[in-house]
Amino acid sequence: MRISRTAVAATAIAGLLLGLSACSSSDSGATKLDPNADLSLQTLTVSNWAAYNPEDLPAKFEEKFGTKVTITNHATNEEIMAKLTAGGDSGIDVAFVSGQFAQALAAQGLIENLDKSLIPNEANLVPEASKLSYDPGNKYSMPYSWGTTGICYRADLMKGNEPTSWNDLLMPKPQYKGKVTMLATERWLMLPAQKSLGYSINTQDEAEMGKVKDLLIKAKSNLLAYDDTTFYERLVSGEAVMVEAWDGWCNYGIAKNKNIKFVVPKEGSDLWADTMVVLKTSKNKEAAHAFINYILDKDVHSWVIDNILYKVPNVLRFTHASPPK
Amino acid sequence: MALAVKSEGRDAIKRRALLSRTLFLVPGLTYITAFMLIPLGFIIAYTFLSRGTYGGIEFIFTFENYTRALDSLYIGVLIKSIFIAAAATVLAFLIGFPVAYAITKLPTNRQNIMLVLIVLPFWTNFLIRTYAWIVLLNTQGFLNKGLINMGVISQPLELLYKPSAIVLGLLYAYIPLMILPIYSALVRIDPAMKEAAINLGATPAQAFRQVTLPLALPGVLVGAIFVFVPSVGNFIVPELLGGGKTVMVGNLIRDQFLKARDWPFGSVLALSMVIMLLVLFFIQARVNRRVLGDARA
Numbered sequence: 001m002r003i004s005r006t007a008v009a010a011t012a013i014a015g016l017l018l019g020l021s022a023c024s025s026s027d028s029g030a031t032k033l034d035p036n037a038d039l040s041l042q043t044l045t046v047s048n049w050a051a052y053n054p055e056d057l058p059a060k061f062e063e064k065f066g067t068k069v070t071i072t073n074h075a076t077n078e079e080i081m082a083k084l085t086a087g088g089d090s091g092i093d094v095a096f097v098s099g100q101f102a103q104a105l106a107a108q109g110l111i112e113n114l115d116k117s118l119i120p121n122e123a124n125l126v127p128e129a130s131k132l133s134y135d136p137g138n139k140y141s142m143p144y145s146w147g148t149t150g151i152c153y154r155a156d157l158m159k160g161n162e163p164t165s166w167n168d169l170l171m172p173k174p175q176y177k178g179k180v181t182m183l184a185t186e187r188w189l190m191l192p193a194q195k196s197l198g199y200s201i202n203t204q205d206e207a208e209m210g211k212v213k214d215l216l217i218k219a220k221s222n223l224l225a226y227d228d229t230t231f232y233e234r235l236v237s238g239e240a241v242m243v244e245a246w247d248g249w250c251n252y253g254i255a256k257n258k259n260i261k262f263v264v265p266k267e268g269s270d271l272w273a274d275t276m277v278v279l280k281t282s283k284n285k286e287a288a289h290a291f292i293n294y295i296l297d298k299d300v301h302s303w304v305i306d307n308i309l310y311k312v313p314n315v316l317r318f319t320h321a322s323p324p325k
Numbered sequence: 326m327a328l329a330v331k332s333e334g335r336d337a338i339k340r341r342a343l344l345s346r347t348l349f350l351v352p353g354l355t356y357i358t359a360f361m362l363i364p365l366g367f368i369i370a371y372t373f374l375s376r377g378t379y380g381g382i383e384f385i386f387t388f389e390n391y392t393r394a395l396d397s398l399y400i401g402v403l404i405k406s407i408f409i410a411a412a413a414t415v416l417a418f419l420i421g422f423p424v425a426y427a428i429t430k431l432p433t434n435r436q437n438i439m440l441v442l443i444v445l446p447f448w449t450n451f452l453i454r455t456y457a458w459i460v461l462l463n464t465q466g467f468l469n470k471g472l473i474n475m476g477v478i479s480q481p482l483e484l485l486y487k488p489s490a491i492v493l494g495l496l497y498a499y500i501p502l503m504i505l506p507i508y509s510a511l512v513r514i515d516p517a518m519k520e521a522a523i524n525l526g527a528t529p530a531q532a533f534r535q536v537t538l539p540l541a542l543p544g545v546l547v548g549a550i551f552v553f554v555p556s557v558g559n560f561i562v563p564e565l566l567g568g569g570k571t572v573m574v575g576n577l578i579r580d581q582f583l584k585a586r587d588w589p590f591g592s593v594l595a596l597s598m599v600i601m602l603l604v605l606f607f608i609q610a611r612v613n614r615r616v617l618g619d620a621r622a
Contacts, residue, residue: 078583225568
């Protein structure tokens with residue numbers, strides 16, 4: 001092992017330089033897409049949250065366009081971001097990410113400006129869905145679902161004390177202490193405190209963030225847990241009586257127990273959107289656009305609300321799909 | 326002449342031995358270089374650079390990542406992690422040693438069955454087994470419901486979402502890694518040693534304390550490292566059984582890379598873990614050498 005010290009240093013530096021060249025390859029210049037491309041010659045790898053799309057979507061898409069589709073899953077925005085920003089070709093053609101992450105990918109030059117001539121179904125979106133602040137006009141991202149964040153609670157266990165304010169969650173009445181959960185993902189973990197103090201959830205003011213931090217630390221002592229994934233089950237079992245929740249996930253709880261209710265606190269909340277983006281490194285961009293267009297189709301898009309209980313920004317939703325159960 | 330030829334032949338043999346030895350080492354060394362030394366080189370280089378807004382790094386040299394790691398907040402996380410992992414390790418020893426000792430007293434075929442049973446939980450995914458603890462221990466879970474129905478308690482016990490629940494989860498997850506090395510150290514002890522001690526006037530308790538225990542110490546140390554190392558870096562158990570309220574160094578490192586997108590600071594934390602573990606291995610090797618040296622003398 002005597003040789004190793006210099007050899008290791010040399011390989012480390014060589015490796016670093018390799019990594020560098022991979023990191024800095026963010027050339028721009030949109031490739032011209034061919035509207036008549038033979039999609040059966042292309043394959044698609046799509047990364048989405050687990051169970052966030054129709055199960056037979058790949059089969060149906062292949063049947064229609066001849067394109068083989070593979071769906072891989074990511075658990076969080078952070079996970080897919082790590083994959084997409086690691087440098088080089090991630091092998092992913094289309095990714096599902098939340099709006100602010102689409103914005104970050106665009107700022108890094110990692111995603112393609114969408115060719116709208118290949119996505120005529122964009123006309124199915126409600127007008128508001130083209131005015132979302134992270135990407136006005138949906139230049140590089142296409143909304144898939146949207147919703148808000150609020151308090152999901154057991155009306156039967158909180159009779160007379162139904163929450164109406166973020167403070168009910170942050171500083172619960174004594175009988176509810178230790179029966180409250182908050183979301184663990186930073187943006188939503190901070191939201192209740194930011195809104196309770198009357199700040200924007202996008203604040204970058206250090207003094208404001210200091211107060212947010214103090215309030216969150218105070219709130220922590222009343223929490224059962226920080227939970228992003230099983231909070232609605234805790235309501236069903238009665239382990240928790242009120243949880244900070246995304247509306248779609250609260251619907252999972254409501255489907256199991258009618259006493260579960262959702263409220264957007266009076267101080268306000270956010271409007272978030274999950275979007276679809278096409279990676280610059282994709283070699284199957286025509287198929288990727290066809291895929292996004294296919295998702296915005298009324299039948300495919302209405303599946304989302306019927307099956308995963310999330311809301312979609314699709315006008316056809318109002319006339320087409322069965323009413324929520 | 327004859328002598329020269331002979332020595333040349335010996336040289337050739339030596340050369341060939343050296344060559345084959347080198348060849349056999351190539352896969353291992355390549356693996357270590359490609360998947361450990363080069364990534365470690367990256368991590369060390371990152372520790373001196375600045376964070377990019379969206380993750381990644383910017384090539385601005387700085388020591389700030391190191392000074393930041395000395396903040397009492399992060400030192401506190403490290404100390405808490407060491408404390409929790411050490412608690413799991415000590416408990417694993419206290420439970421694991423008698424188990425390993427008892428197994429050595431069984432007939433050989435039974436011993437094998439017991440060893441299979443001990444590794445059996447590894448056949449189920451770790452995440453699922455950890456979720457199972459939540460099902461068992463939450464306030465509406467089997468244990469609390471059972472105790473309430475039997476009239477033992479009237480209010481459910483709050484067993485989860487605190488550091489003791491993390492210790493329990495780590496103990497459960499890694500105790501087989503304590504039992505197996507202790508077992509293998511114990512079975513190798515020649516029974517004649519203990520008999521000799523007893524023949525020379527030692528009580529069974531003395532023989533155990535002065536002969537068996539020291540000879541098992543290398544196994545105990547290996548077990549301790551096997552339990553402590555994955556425990557201190559674990560981030561799933563604190564998240565699930567700790568309810569995300571206790572941050573361990575593993576959570577901190579994961580969050581720096583994924584959530585905070587501060588790779589350089591995450592690298593400093595990762596490097597400090599590596600250094601801490603190297604120190605542990607060094608201590609283990611030292612003690613090991615002393616114990617084995619004593620045994621030989």
